[in-house]
Amino acid sequence: MARILALDYGQKRTGIAVTDEMQIIASGLTTVQTTQLFDFLTNYFIKEKVEKVIIGDPKQMNGTPSESAIYIEKFCEDFRIKFPKFPLIKVDERFTSKIAFQTMIDSGLKKKQRQNKGLIDEIAATILLQDFLNQKLF
Template sequence: MPRILSLDYGIKRTGIAVTDEMQIIASGLTTVASNELILFLKDYFSKEKVEKVIIGEPKQMNGMPSESTPIIEKFIKHFLKEFPEMPLDRIDERFTSKMAFQTMIDSGLKKKQRQNKALVDEIAATIMLQDYMSKSRF
């Protein structure tokens, strides 16, 4: 069974998470510079079977698109041009960064480790993917 990949896209960095081959567990994969993301994905897709990519959809508290929406939509256009056959889905990413930070606290990471924004992005991508998988099962 192919994997599902999740992207927490940002201007500087993108956190990436992926499921296992059985699509049961979501795990953080890595964080890459956003300007290198397409090259990373080309390499990853050549090595691993991926059935779908999930990208976070930033929204304000009232459900309206956030100010970063145009940046993500520009990336999505580029993604679809590079990978026209790859299914893409969106998921609300509100609170994922806060949840990721709380996860780091709960797991006992020291303050210096919690300042690693790349790790926050990777955990946020994992939270989005877990959320997506739990909603898709019903």
Template structure:
């Protein structure tokens, strides 16, 4: 089996999480500056088998697309062009940043560590991936 890779896309940086080869466990992989994201994904997918990209879909409380959806849509078009053999699924990502922050608190991270936005993004990507794994049929 191949891995599933999840992205918590942001305009400055993107959190990335990945499954094990059996697609059972979601783990944070890294956070990448968004301007380097396509190159990172091309490199990663050339070294690891990836069968699916799961990308967070930010929505407002009324289920309408958030402001950042426009930049995500542009990125997804570029991703589909550069890595066309890997399909993309979207997952509602509302509350993932809050859940990530709470996870950091529950893990006992100190205040200074919790201010690491890159870590929040990576944990958010992991939560998006766990959500996908839990809800897939």
């Protein structure tokens, strides 16, 4: 099997997570500057077998798109043009950043480490991906 890649897209940084080849466990991969995201993905797709890519779909509490949705939609359009063979699936990302921050606290990271926004983005992508995998099982 090939891996599934998850993106927690942001205007400045994008957190990236990936599954193992059996698509059972999600692990944080890295955080990249969003301006470098297409270069990173191009290189990653050359090195690794990827089946699909999921991306966080930001929604407000009432289910309507959030303010950042226009940036993600533009990225999705560009992604589909650049990488037409990879399915790109939007997944509701409400609360992933808050859950990521709480996960950092629960795991005992010091305050200085919790201020690393790149780490929060990577953990948020991991949570997004693990939630996707959990839903796939049912």
